[in-house]
Amino acid sequence: MTKTYTFRPNYEIVDLFQGVRPIPELAEEVGMYSATSDFVERHGGPISRDILKRIPDWYYDETSSKNLN
Numbered sequence: 001m002t003k004t005y006t007f008r009p010n011y012e013i014v015d016l017f018q019g020v021r022p023i024p025e026l027a028e029e030v031g032m033y034s035a036t037s038d039f040v041e042r043h044g045g046p047i048s049r050d051i052l053k054r055i056p057d058w059y060y061d062e063t064s065s066k067n068l069n
Contacts, residue, residue: 015054021047 029045037060040048 014056014059017051017054 025047029047030043032040032044032048035044037052037055040052044052
């Protein structure tokens, strides 16, 4: 018997990014997979920190209220 699972993503767009980063800049960016925002702030590159700055405060409040941080 085969079981089928369906995942329905529940996400919200919090910002749109315009423009393109040059390949050399992307190549130097450090990967930040599953990192906390504090870790990204301390160890991330300029692209990661720029993305972090764009996340609205309400997002952090909501994730904290759900114990997701």
